[in-house]
Amino acid sequence: MARLPDSQQNFYDKIAQILQSARTRIVQSVNSTMVATYFEIGRLIVEEELQGKQRAEYGKKILKDLSTKLTAEFGRGFPEDNLGNMRKFYTIYQAQISETLSRKSDKTTDVFSLSWSHYLKLMRIGDENERRFYEIESAKNHWSLRELQRQYDTALYTRLRLSRNKSEVLALSKQGLRIEKAQDLIKDPYILEFIGLPESAVYSESDLEQRLIDKLEHFLLELGTGFTFVARQKRITFDEKHFRIDLVFYNRLLKAFVLIDLKNGELKHQDIGQMQMYVNYYDREIRLADENKTIGLILCQDKSEAVVRYTLPENNEQIFASQYQTVLPSKEKLIALLQEKED
Template identity: 70%
Template sequence: MNNDLSHQNFVVRISVLLNNSRNKIISTVNQTMVSTYFEIGRMIVEEEQSGKERAGYGKQLLSILSKKLTQDFGKGFSETNIKQMRSFYMNFSKRQTLSDEFKLSWSHYLKLMRIDDEKERNFYEIESSKNNWSLRELQRQFDTALYTRLALSRNKEEILELSTKGQILEKPKDVIKDPYILEFLGLPDEITYSENELEQKLIDKLEHFLLELGTGFTFVARQNRISFDEKHFKIDLVFYNRILKCFVLIDLKIGELKHQDIGQMQMYVNYYDREVRLVDENKTIGIILCQDKSEAVVEYTLPENNEQIFASKYSTVLPSKEKLKQLIEE
């Protein structure tokens, strides 16, 4: 029996080694391919510039290049693909990211090239690399206007920082979005559902919800019970943010936010700060997710120097660009 276990452990170790090596090979091949496409794009642009006095030179060059490369190297060098390589160089030759290396797949860069705003494009490149987003995750974050939602509450210097460093978490406000987009729950706006049903859907789709919450979040508990003076309360969802080193409490509200809801969250946050958090941890953050809210109610219920309690709207459907812009501006 012991020999069998020893053999199994040995096989597992070899399998881990092979998988790690395979992933490194794939990553290296991917980076080499993307860098090669970038270099091809650069050479095309420079060649076109040197021959720009000849009418139609660029179009002729791409056609000739496509035919020759396809003949010598097979598929992947259609005229459309070569134009994409040229666009790749033109879009990313002056980029500012965490590194000069290309860390994403070619499919990621094809998506990024379709983002016109350079600052926004840089932001999504950095965040995709930092958070290891799949192409699908990148597409989802772009569709839900993550950059716009984060940029809304920032000044010009902070927006520039988003485009050069990505999202940096230094204070509680940095993790907050307004609105939160929860289209992955499959709950159309017109269907009535309870807070318990909303909570259950979020638990069922926890991986998606963590992606929407952002960097550094880990799930701790649901319906977390706290008690004092023979009274019992339940916090809907409890998370921990490893970067800010603090608990994040989330309360779910159907309909419009009331001042009593804010007071309840203040109580939860105070309890966690005094009874749960450790000495080396930062103050607890409370987020109330609601369908609607009055900014005046939020403003006058919370103290002027508030840095712990936040109220954000949520949408259970992916709004149109016009509707999303309206939600953000509200």
């Protein structure tokens, strides 16, 4: 289709944006109405079962009979297992929904911001705090079901817990991830399974960098909220010497540059010193007066916590080192690391 003249194109774009926004609102309204309906059906099933709890055979038959009658009148969508999910949905969320309604609104649809498919996934998460975290983050970041599944598969909640104290972990389940300081951005490890490199593959730092650039959208999602890409192989020069920073990002929430260096093998203290130089340069030469201090992140395959701890000053709030993995982690391994930390 030929592009319209600029004045007409601008006119068309405005109308297209209105229609797209309306379409989005309609989908959201349909989703929330359907989820609220399933919540109410679940409530009625639970109440009916409680009334007939003295008759065990009645409790076993109720879903089967209800499925048959609803399917005959309303068509597909009411098999026994889905009705069982509605019952489970009400059981899991009744306290949370009641509390929310008492604070916000008397309309049940107002409190459901995710699709039924999202809730089906969330209900399979046994830990209440972990489930609540993924629910908040899914709504806040508009995660698709596929993105929610990836964040869960890469154990985002467990990885964030590894770098936080107990009070901060509790906040994750109540407020989701809040970005207020540099430390809030950091994960350890970062999971880069989307680049398609086996764990045992031999590759250079430039190969890794190229893979990340090729999958930049995925990498931005792994980095987290508020990141925008600025540059790769950013050259800085002083005293007639040239240095190149692998990747430069900017975080809109912290109003700070984030410099990333990629390291194969084990992290060395010289790598940390190099990052310190990059951060100092950006702070003194690049950042504006109303921007916060630059953050440096070294992504490495292996690191010694002692090397990091003794190379950086005790009050360090700018430079961080995290490991990266190119395959999905074993959740059991991450939980073991978490237990070691808490012990």
